[in-house]
Amino acid sequence: MNIKFDAKGLVPAVVQDAGSGEVLMVAYMNEEALRRTLSTGEAWFYSRSRQELWHKGATSGNRIKVESVWMDCDGDTLLVTGRPLGPVCHTGARTCFFQRLDRPGGGTSQEESA
């Protein structure tokens, strides 16, 4: 693997629902989180705020069963597809992306879709 981790040893990882195609969250992996994700088949990240490895859903039970991991053309971003066992967002929403900024060409609004 020829992944370009940044100066902090991290790479952003987009998580997509393998069933619905919905983009669920973006978090960061270091080399160890990626290794564990690949070896265990569950999503691991590196928490930038807690500065520690983070087994997603270890506490809540809302783990993510990983189906595939991809890297982008220049190797500095990952895409993880998987099946979440529960809501992915800490707010309880299905996806972290529930706040709409805009309607391009129109006004600005915020709505909750979760």
Next chain:
Amino acid sequence: MNIKFDAKGLVPAVVQDAGSGEVLMVAYMNEEALRRTLSTGEAWFYSRSRQELWHKGATSGNRIKVESVWMDCDGDTLLVTGRPLGPVCHTGARTCFFQRLDRPGGGTSQEESA
């Protein structure tokens, strides 16, 4: 909008095909790129390598017609859905994510799906 730009004034933006649901690319926006994306309905980014505003597809013609822009729960990542007018990746691939790292629970492989 309550977006948390990082120390460099940037926020990662995931671009998803509004039709197929495919994740196409991840790039970075600064405040001006976001403003232009919202006002023009086409995707603008900030090129970290060239250190300048980047109207995606301005040269190649492969612009992205934006349908919606979302921010995540903590405001530090954007999700842009849209319709690309051509291949998104500079390699000519439909998506930048064409290199598979793994088959979780199995071996490791790389394949081209584009």
